[in-house]
Amino acid sequence: MIDRWKSIVACLTCLLLCSALVGCNRGGDGGQPPEASINGQSENASPADGVSSPAIKKPVAPKHPLVLIETSLGNITIQLDRENSPLTVNNFLDYVDASHFDQTIIHQVYKGQGFVAGGYGTNLIEKPARTPIRNEADNGLKNRRGSISMVRFPDAIDSATCQFFINVSDNPALDHKDRTPEGYGYSVFGEVVEGMEIVDQINDTPVQDTSDFERTPVKLIVINSIRRIR
Secondary structure, three states, rough: HHHHHHHHHHHHHOOOHOOOOOOOOOOOOOOOOOOOOOOOOOOOOOOOOOOOOOOOOOOOOOOOOOEEEEEOOOOOOOOOOOOOOOHHHHHHHHHOOOOOOEEEEEEEEOOOOOOEEEEEEOOOOEEOOOOOHHHHHHHOOOOOOOOEEEOOOOOOOOOOOOEEEOOOOOOHHHOOOOOOOOOOOOOOEEEEEEEEHHHHHHHOOOOOOOOOOOOOEEOOOEEEEEEEEE
């Protein structure tokens, strides 16, 4: 399994001229990373004579919810884009609501490009993931500085589950170009609105290669929690 992950890393690195981010797990099999309330009238309310009861309105999910990423180096606020990436945002929030990201680590850092997180606990064991989702990289959003995107396998378009990365620079090589696995791109689903200095600090941390990870922080960087704030 480790050799397979290494081959995926090598493939993606070559594909993006040494500037790509690696893919995440497929359903939590483990291994080396490559890398929806508006108050309405009560159902029991009695309408006035001759007046029809209005339909009960359901809560409307915000198009741009906010989440707070609390890390051991500081906080990062992300505005999600459900308008352009509904499947990806709903998937991410499902993980958030399940506390999946609590006590996970930032396990790979690509200097000047971005960092990868969301798949491994502080014990360095891969966390179980849900069914992969459809890739929404064709939504028109770009992998620009401060954007958050899903990690996937480079040879499988619809393989993203829980791992994500935050871009610290513009990475056009990761944008949607065509419908091939190599050119489909990595789905952007939000952007940093506060805490970009923390993102930069994380990206500047010293890294090392280990038997389990490549380009992993020398000192563990922990995501204490990710939670909704709007």
